Amino acid sequence: MFWYIVKRFLYVIPVMFGVLVLVFLMKLVMPGDPVTELLPLTATQEDRDALREELGLNDPIAVQFADYVWGIISRGDLGTSYKTKQPIMDELMQRFPITILLGLLSLIIGQIIANPLGLLAAVKQYSWMDSLIILFTIVGASLPNFWLALMMIMVFSVNLKWLPSMYNGTAASLIMPVIVSSFGAIAATTRGVRTSMLEMIREDYVRTARAKGQKELIVITRHAFRNALVPVVAGIGSALGLLLGGTLIVETVFAVPGVGKYVADAVTQRNFPAVQGGVVILSFAYTIINIIVDVAYTIVDPRLKTTFITQKQKGIFFWGRNLRGKVPAAAGKGGV
């Protein structure tokens, strides 16, 4: 198990290297000349040549790539923003905490709401409550988050005047962003919990527990639900992917000064180095989180190595999921 975890974390290295290759390719094909962007219009030709040399733009591409990677590893250097002329790493680091806070809050609240809902729907299968919850999951997964955000602003900020429509540093102004960004994940998780519960309820050990006269509540919560949660834990990683992608929109709508808004603004301002910096940071965060989820998952369920591989193959709740690696030996091989 220890070596599995170590290998899993070592896996960050090739993946991030690959991401850096992709981002560097982006850098090569992106329009615009950094020298023109970074210097004032009045700069002389000598200044330009000097900066070009300093940025290493005259070096061979391989050298440029090596410099780029080494710069990130040794000094966390992601380049200079075209807009503010500040180091991108500093700007991103100022914005990172609020994005992580928003993501974690949404994740926690999403799980708190989704699990009981999914459980209820499965226990009362085919009842009106089940239908209602299914309807909610379908509609919930279909509402565009920016539209939901605008509607909430209209109701709670414009009409009722209960909550501020923009982020202003207070907890109250975080309520709407958290609700909006957790909404899609709630729908997906509820559905996942329901499906997985429905399978567990039909398991032999659940019937055995009932036959032995165990209380229904205990049968559901202890025997069925606990086991049903195992695939749900695996879903957290992809939920976080959704959240990280969603922050871009949610932060823009509510003017939350996080990484998502930074990247979205950078795209509209054609501030390419900042876009790339954002991609690197968010991908890094996403990879690390996924690995933590993967490791947690293997600890929760050592059967992973055999049983859940089939589920993964069916690709139903696991597609795009991150139980990486070769199919039969996923866990042991560490995926590389």
Add this chain to the structure above:
Amino acid sequence: MAKIMTPAMEKLIKKNRYNAAGVGSSGKEAWKRLRRNKTALFGMAIIIVLLLIGVFAPLIAPYSYFTQDYAATLQLPSAAHLFGTDNLGRDIFSRCIYGARYSLPIGILCVFIGLGFGGGLGVIAAYFGRKTDNVIMRVIDIIQAIPSTLICISLVAILGNGLIQLIIAIAAGTIPGMTRSCRAAIFMVKNNDYVESSKSIGVSNLMIMVRHLVPNAVGIIVINAANAVSGNILTVSALSYIGIGLVPPTPEWGAILSEGKVFISVAPHVVFFPGMMIAITVVAFNLFGNGLRDALDPRLK
């Protein structure tokens, strides 16, 4: 034997015939089961209606999508303007009708492109296994380390605004998911006897993949494709909303929303209706996908 069998029995046997994998099935079989599922059919009906609305937009829309009428700006919904008008006096209903020409076809087209590239890679990875599988999936792992919205956004940033650029970006974002799902689907059917026997009589690898594996895995592939379309529609409109997909005055639903958001306190209908259109479209695809899954996955029966 045949004489003893009544038509009813034959029907029953046909009805309960599932192949070894339980989930994958030939296209015809999948269609048969799909037809029995009301939700999936309902979703499909909405999708077809929306596509027709897009095709016949000029005939359905009462006004053109760009005609401005400064005498009638920001009007509430009425008989003359079903969904009201925007700040330039354009008819929102007509704009929403024309909007069916953007997000929906783009979403579908990008999934087809994604299936062509990503799905093909997934089938190859699953069929050949071992080294091929390893190489392809490691590359996909790397692409998937970047959240797909970010892939789309950075591609749009490089390529610039525009329809073709948007399609490339969204399709590229679809590829890793398609590779994974097709690979998973093929894994379920590749160990069937007919694959083995095809190999033994010397059928080429390409033929086995195209004629045997893909048709038998088509159910799962379609489920995932339907889900990917709804994701794509949301991405297209979200990108347009933040101003980096299709830009106004294009009557794309997200772009209409983006134009209308400033007037939300005085004219909420400008924002409400295009959002509803997006939601209806995505609901249709989710119903289709979920119904299909229920119809094809015996575990959920």
